[in-house]
Amino acid sequence: MDDPQVKPQMSLGAKLQSVKRHVLYLTLFGVVSLSLILSHLFSIQVPSQPQEYTKEAYKLIRNLHEGDTIVIDTGATNASRGENGGQMEALLRMCMREKVKFVMYSYVEPQCIEVARAMIANINLERSKANPPEPAYKEWDDFVILGFFPDGATMLQTAAANIRDAWGNKKAKDPSGAERSVFESPVLQNIKKIEDIKVYVGISPTNIMATIVGRVGKRVPIISMIAGVMFPEQFNYYKSGQLAGLLNGLVGAVEMENLMQNGIDSQGVAGGKAEGPPIAAPFPGEINLSRGNSYYFAFCCAISLLMLTIVVGNVGMYLERKRKN
Amino acid sequence: MNLLAQLPTPTNFWMSPNGSTLLWIEIIGAFVLGFAAIFGLSYLPKNLRKPLIGIATFLGGLYFMLHYLWPTAQDYSKDQVPKGAVEGVSFWLQYSLPTVMNFNQVLSGLLLGLGIASLLRIHAERVAKRHPDWMYSLTLIVCMGLMAIFGLLDWASAIGPGQAKQVADHPGFVNFAYNFLFGGLFVNLDAVMYSMIAFFIYSAAYRSFRLRSIESAVLLGTAVLIMLSLMGGVMVGWDKVVDMLGGSGHGAVAEFMSNLRLGAIKDWVQNNMQSPSIRAIEFGLAVGVLAMSLRLWLGIEKGING
Structure with missing residues (x-):
């Protein structure tokens, strides 16, 4: 008679189908950590093929002129730094190199502004260490921060009707420390209507585009820098021509960094060497491949592991069915 | 009709100098009055509270609906006198928007504060009762x-x-x-x-993700293709193999093989399967939101007004 205390031995198929959760978690943790360390130690760079929507975004930002003003509507926090962090850093680097002025605010979370400030400070530090050192991007002269708007929809509707009414009561400190209207700053002094803003960039892991497109769409070219999970929803806005450019999560950040490194040639090929003036020039000799590329190898390893695990589960199911039949 | 626009802005009650004692008194006064109004409303009998909320909701909704639908006056200046009632309403809607925006910012900020107060009350009770x-x-x-x-x-x-x-x-x-x-x-x-x-x-x-049926196989296959397309290295390698198999030039074979490039497959899935289905969901959601908004606006929704 069988001993009821002795558990029947599991078949290989059953074992492959029922890997314990903590084993899965540990494997993912190990693979991502190891790949991040390896990527850092050996500067591993995974190739990428920039998509049309990323190229459109790059072309638009790269071809802005010195003194142009853009809006950065941030919903990026440290929670989404893996995706929005790389996108934001790439955008800030481009603005600073092209001397494009920017206005920043958030209506997603109050902490977004603090997170963005820290990023600006980091890039300023990076610029000060460059050889030769590059001047710091200064609040008031080069950018202004409008802070947090608890109700973004009404603010955007007002800005679309009259931008000076919408932001008129916002103040910032000039270099002497005195508080003055943001419209006296070099960033906004020439802005009379929403159409004077050259590009509106929304960076967020959430769907802020529904609010933005509905209110300032058609008036200003809009670029969406979104987390990967929201990309399919945002892609509809791009397909219907309501967005001028789009970045798809971490992959979008990597593509943008690679475009900054290689540019788009006269034939529209990313990294191409065709003769003639490039459609969007690269930034040679600068720090281009940064946060996005540093995470990309780990991202690819994590996806590979995910697919491998799915295969393991299905092989287990096949073996188990075969055994039972 | 141009009510708010006619207010003399430089000597407004709320235009006291920044950091002045008078402004602080005004802020504290508004704060106290605001909270008194909220507490007052919460003690109102239900049969009085319901129509009050209904009227406020209807007026708020009406304002924004008119803002979208009413003809907008073009190229007007602030000292311009409106010609007729239609233009008068249009001017009023335009001029009053900043005031409404500021009111909404304060109201949303107040809601944030209300959330914090509620959170504190619940957790303080838990601590006090040794939950x-x-x-x-x-x-x-x-x-x-x-x-x-x-x-x-x-x-x-x-x-x-x-x-x-x-x-x-x-x-x-x-x-x-x-x-x-x-x-x-x-x-x-x-x-x-x-x-x-x-x-x-x-x-x-x-x-x-198990291959239990044809539907799950289609789902799994599509998911794997999209995941592969996110890996730049795989995409570049896949396309090189396809190009190699198709041969160089623009012949029929090369043209046919170009359809098998990973980017082309991903784009086809994105353009013909993913986007239309998401668009359909979005349309459905939008119709639902519209219906719910109408119910709220007209005071039919019992959960809020009842």
Whole structure:
């Protein structure tokens, strides 16, 4: 008679189908950590093929002129730094190199502004260490921060009707420390209507585009820098021509960094060497491949592991069915 | 009709100089009056409260609906006198928008404060009644209090002329404490919370992506293709193999093989399967939102007004 205390031995198929959760978690943790360390130690760079929507975004930002003003509507926090962090850093680097002025605010979370400030400070530090050192991007002269708007929809509707009414009561400190209207700053002094803003960039892991497109769409070219999970929803806005450019999560950040490194040639090929003036020039000799590329190898390893695990589960199911039949 | 636009702005009640005692008195007065109004409303009998909420909701909705639908006056100046009632309403809608915007910002800010007050009340009760998990509630209250205190002190330390630079060069204890709490703890814990999703997705994908039927095979196949297309290295390698098989040039074989490039397959899935289905869902949602908005606006929705 069988001993009821002795558990029947599991078949290989059953074992492959029922890997314990903590084993899965540990494997993912190990693979991502190891790949991040390896990527850092050996500067591993995974190739990428920039998509049309990323190229459109790059072309638009790269071809802005010195003194142009853009809006950065941030919903990026440290929670989404893996995706929005790389996108934001790439955008800030481009603005600073092209001397494009920017206005920043958030209506997603109050902490977004603090997170963005820290990023600006980091890039300023990076610029000060460059050889030769590059001047710091200064609040008031080069950018202004409008802070947090608890109700973004009404603010955007007002800005679309009259931008000076919408932001008129916002103040910032000039270099002497005195508080003055943001419209006296070099960033906004020439802005009379929403159409004077050259590009509106929304960076967020959430769907802020529904609010933005509905209110300032058609008036200003809009670029969406979104987390990967929201990309399919945002892609509809791009397909219907309501967005001028789009970045798809971490992959979008990597593509943008690679475009900054290689540019788009006269034939529209990313990294191409065709003769003639490039459609969007690269930034040679600068720090281009940064946060996005540093995470990309780990991202690819994590996806590979995910697919491998799915295969393991299905092989287990096949073996188990075969055994039972 | 141009009511709000006719207000003499320079001597407005709310235009007291920044930082003046009068402005502080006004702020405190508005704060006290606002809270008194809220408490007053909460003590109103239900049969009075319902129509009040209904009227406020209807007027709010009407304003924004008119703003979208009413003809907008083009190229007008603030001292222009409207010609007729239609233009008068149009001017009034345009001029009053900043006031409505400011009102909405204050109201939304107040809701934020109301949320904090509610959270504090619930957790303070849990601590007072020694609820089984009261330690977590205490942790929340202490953390919230510390962050608020040091956040405000840090802000106040950099408020004067030249103070911001001084604080940046020589941070004091308050600034260090705020940096430690916000930059050191909060933002990293925030990142930890979000990154935990990866583990759940990984575990769920392992358990659910099984080839049990034709439908699941289609789903799995599509998911794998999209995942592969996210890996730049795989995409480049796949396309090189396809190009090699198709041969160089623009012949029929090469043209046919170009359809098998990973990017082309991904684009086809994205353009012909993913986008239309999401668009359909979005349309359905929008119709639902419209119906719900109408119910709220007209006071038919019982959950809010009933």
